Amino acid sequence: xxxxxxxxxxxxxxxxxxxxxxxxxxxxxxxxxxxxxxxxxxxxxxxxxxxxxxxxxxxxxxxxxxxxxxxxxxxxxxxxxxxxxxxxxxxxxxxxxxxxxxxxxxxxxxxxxxxxxxxxxxxxxxxxxxxxxxxxxxxxxxxxxxxxxxxxxxxxxxxxxxxxxxxxxxxxxxxxxxxxxxxxxxxxxxxxxxxxxxxxxxxxxxxxxxxxxxxxxxxxxxxxxxxxxxxxxxxxxxxxxxxxxxxxxxxxxxxxxxxxxxxxxxxxxxxxxxxxxxxxxxxxxxxxxxxxxxxxxxxxxxxxxxxxxxxxxxxxxxxxxxxxxxxxxxxxxxxxxxxxxxxxxxxxxxxxxxxxxxxxxxxxxxxxxxxxxxxxxxxxxxxxxxxxxxxxxxxxxxxxxxxxxxxxxxxxxxxxxxxxxxxxxxxxxxxxxxxxxxxxxxxxxxxxxxxxxxxxxxxxxxxxxxx
Ligand SMILES: Cc1cc2nc3c(=O)[nH]c(=O)nc-3n(C[C@H](O)[C@H](O)[C@H](O)COP(=O)(O)OP(=O)(O)OC[C@H]3O[C@@H](n4cnc5c(N)ncnc54)[C@H](O)[C@@H]3O)c2cc1C
Numbered sequence: 307x308x309x310x311x312x313x314x315x316x317x318x319x320x321x322x323x324x325x326x327x328x329x330x331x332x333x334x335x336x337x338x339x340x341x342x343x344x345x346x347x348x349x350x351x352x353x354x355x356x357x358x359x360x361x362x363x364x365x366x367x368x369x370x371x372x373x374x375x376x377x378x379x380x381x382x383x384x385x386x387x388x389x390x391x392x393x394x395x396x397x398x399x400x401x402x403x404x405x406x407x408x409x410x411x412x413x414x415x416x417x418x419x420x421x422x423x424x425x426x427x428x429x430x431x432x433x434x435x436x437x438x439x440x441x442x443x444x445x446x447x448x449x450x451x452x453x454x455x456x457x458x459x460x461x462x463x464x465x466x467x468x469x470x471x472x473x474x475x476x477x478x479x480x481x482x483x484x485x486x487x488x489x490x491x492x493x494x495x496x497x498x499x500x501x502x503x504x505x506x507x508x509x510x511x512x513x514x515x516x517x518x519x520x521x522x523x524x525x526x527x528x529x530x531x532x533x534x535x536x537x538x539x540x541x542x543x544x545x546x547x548x549x550x551x552x553x554x555x556x557x558x559x560x561x562x563x564x565x566x567x568x569x570x571x572x573x574x575x576x577x578x579x580x581x582x583x584x585x586x587x588x589x590x591x592x593x594x595x596x597x598x599x600x601x602x603x604x605x606x607x608x609x610x611x612x613x614x615x616x617x618x619x620x621x622x623x624x625x626x627x628x629x630x631x632x633x634x635x636x637x638x639x640x641x642x643x644x645x646x647x648x649x650x651x652x653x654x655x656x657x658x659x660x661x662x663x664x665x666x667x668x669x670x671x672x673x674x675x676x677x678x679x680x681x682x683x684x685x686x687x688x689x690x691x692x693x694x695x696x697x698x699x700x701x702x703x704x705x706x707x708x709x710x711x712x713x714x715x716x717x718x719x720x721x722x723x724x725x726x727x728x729x730x731x732x733x734x735x736x737x738x739x740x741x742x743x744x745x746x747x748x749x750x751x752x753x754x755x756x757x758x759x760x761x762x763x764x765x766x767x768x769x770x771x772x773x
Contacts, residue, residue, distance in 0.1 A: 307420065307434060307442050311337045313642065314432055314446040316424045316588065319347020321619025321631030322452030323407060328639035330417035337444065338417060339424035339434060344404030345411065348454050348620070349628040351400060352474040357497055359396045360477070361661055363387070364504035368663070375700060387505060389481055396477075426589035429612055433589070448614050448642060451595075451602060452635065453588060455581040455620035460489060464550030469557045470575045473498065482506050483574035487559045489547050491518030493660045495578035496530070500663045502576075503539050510540040510570055512547055512561060514579075519660065523672045523707065523721040530662055530723055533703075537663075550575060583621040599623075606650060608638050616642075627658055654718070657735035659728045664704055667727035670719035670738035673709050682712040686744065686768035690724045693763075694755035701725030706760045708737070708744075708768070716741040726757050733758060744769055 315326040318340030326338040342351060349355060367387065373380050411419045422436035427443060435441040457472040459465055471479065473494050484507065488499040491513030503509040511518070511534065518534075518541070519527040534541050548567060549560040556573040582600050596603040596611040601623035608616045616638055619631030633651040640647020657669035676683045690696040690704035704724025710717050718741070720734035737747065744765040752758045 307337070307418070307436070307439075307444065308335075309442070309444055311335050311418075311444060311446045312448065313337070314424065314444065314449045315339070315452060316432075316449070317347065317452035317454055317584075317619070317621075318342070318345045318407075318419070319452060319454050319619060319631065320349045320628040321454070321621075321635045322347070322450060323411070323635075324632050325450055325452065325618060325635030325639045326417060327411065327414060328636055329642060330414040332639065332643040332645065334416060334643070336417045337434070337446070338411065338419045340419070340421055341423045342421075344401070345407040345419070346400070346404050348456075349631075350403055350407075352477060354628050355400060355403065356396050356477045357473075357494075357501065358661060359399060360392065360505070361497070361501050361663075363392050364501045365663070368504050372700065387482065393478075393480075423587070425587055426593055426595075426615075429593050429614065448616065450635070450638065451588065451610070451615065451617040451621055452619050452631070453584040453621055455583050455626060457577070458580045458582055460547065460550075460577040460579055462547055462549055464552070464557065465577065467550060467552055467557055467575075469552075469573065470550060470577060473576065473578055476574070476576050479574070483572075484508065485556065485571060485573045486510070486576060487512060487570055487572040487574075488576045488578060489559070490576075490578035490580070491515070491541075491543070492578060492580065493519065493662075495576070496534070497661050498576055498578065499539060500534065500537070503537060504663070507574075510542065510572070512542045512545045512559065512570075514544070514546045516543055518543075519666070521672075522660070522666065522668065524674065525707070526666055526705065526721055526723040529705065530664075530666060533662075533664065581620065581626060583623070585621070607641055608634060608650065625653065625656055625658065627656075629658075630656060655735070655739050657731050657738070659731050661728065664701060664723055664725040665727035667722045667731040667734055668720070669731065669734035670717070671709060672719060672721065673707065676709055676711075676718055681718065684710045684712045684715070684768065684772075686710065686764040688760040688764035688767070690757075690760065693757065693760060695726075695757050695759070696724060698755065699725060706730070706764055708747075708761070708764050710744060710768075715744045717744070717747070720761075722760070724757065724760075730757055730760070733761060737761070 312334040313336045315322045315338045330336045486507040488511045545561045558569040560569040594612040602617040618634040620626045637648045637650045660666040686708040688706040691702045696702035706722040709719035717737045747765045
């Protein structure tokens with residue numbers, strides 16, 4: 307470790323790592339410090355990747371269950387899940403991805419990667435405590451805080467029982483729980499509820515509010531709720547959990563009802579009630595960095611209230627997505643290098659996928675957000691029940707909504723709920739980012755049979771209705 311760096315980056319997740327690499331490639335002397343077991347952050351070790359690996363197995367099981375429908379006769383249906391193998395496959399993929407990232411970092415001569423903890427000791431100094439070797443104080447010209455987030459703890463009695471899991475811990479679970487209660491109907495809760503249900507658990511979702519996925523297009527969120535119920539997941543809305551108490555081999559999750567209290571038995575409970583930034587032990591109190599409602603306050607260039615100290619990713623709050631953290635990191639790197647590069651990302655251009663079954667893809671504004679912004683909103687719709695690709699795949703229950711401004715017919719939002727919607731998200735993001743008018747989309751030839759034909763189908767119907 308040297309004593310002086312141009313940039314100190316704290317946190318090697320999807321926010322910090324690309325920023326550190328881009329800065330080193332641009333000629334800055336960079337120290338990247340990561341406190342985890344490898345390079346990749348929550349996304350790689352406790353988030354996006356492990357959850358989607360489990361989901362892949364869940365989807366294959368689900369497809370096998372429908373084999374007869376597709377003309378595949380499985381005479382002795384002895385399908386067995388080898389969970390140890392699923393976990394081993396997960397570990398192998400995580401290790402491979404982390405090793406590739408470490409290898410890439412190692413090839414950048416200006417970048418020093420250190421595993422250990424970093425803590426600010428002043429506005430231009432930090433104490434670095436490597437897992438191997440001696441601690442040292444370093445100075446830097448600029449710093450990027452990219453320390454990510456961790457799960458919120460349910461503030462009820464019994465939340466610390468061994469049967470109660472956070473999303474981090476449940477991804478390490480040794481077997482599929484017999485009866486799983488998921489507390490929280492946000493993206494993480496819904497994804498994991500459907501995954502464990504498809505893997506064989508009896509699942510109940512308890513959501514405090516009136517519906518799942520607050521903030522997502524209401525029509526699609528309610529349609530997804532119906533999918534959950536049809537799949538056999540029990541869904542309780544307006545259901546605040548009051549208590550968790552130990553009982554024999556499991557726990558009782560007690561929740562409030564208007565006229566009293568009810569309880570559900572579970573062998574495991576997943577709490578997925580949101581996440582909060584990792585700010586403890588960053589030494590922020592030694593600086594002028596301001597924290598507002600547990601999030602680091604930043605300006606339009608992601609600079610904190612301490613000049614020269616910046617923050618990206620989950621530490622600055624919503625939206626908490628890996629691609630958002632990366633977009634911020636890369637925009638900031640270009641800014642610090644004083645080079646033309648990607649612009650700082652704007653929330654109205656963000657896209658995301660909730661990997662529910664079916665998937666829910668979204669880009670830009672929802673209908674409700676556009677209405678409350680005072681826009682004269684039009685909605686172009688496409689029902690996937692008439693879509694060739696959806697019919698072929700056997701998943702034709704879905705809807706696409708293109709939200710546009712009636713004034714100039716430019717797209718301001720796209721929302722889709724259908725199996726395969728994740729593969730529509732890129733085009734959705736492009737339509738929103740470019741603000742394309744419906745007339746242009748209507749004339750773009752889309753390949754047949756693909757789900758992307760839905761974009762053309764939706765806008766042609768809307769244009770015909772407005773002629
Ligand atoms: C179950 C789950 C599923 C998810 N699925 C998706 C998905 O499908 N798509 C998507 O876009 N997003 C998904 N996310 C969200 C995504 O993981 C996060 O938004 C993303 O990882 C944030 O990146 P980050 O770089 O800000 O922070 P992180 O990825 O959390 O990285 C921060 C890093 O900083 C390190 N660190 C913290 N403090 C210090 C310190 N003092 N010194 C040194 N290092 C430190 C940590 O060890 C960590 O590795 C999911 C999250 C979860 C929990």
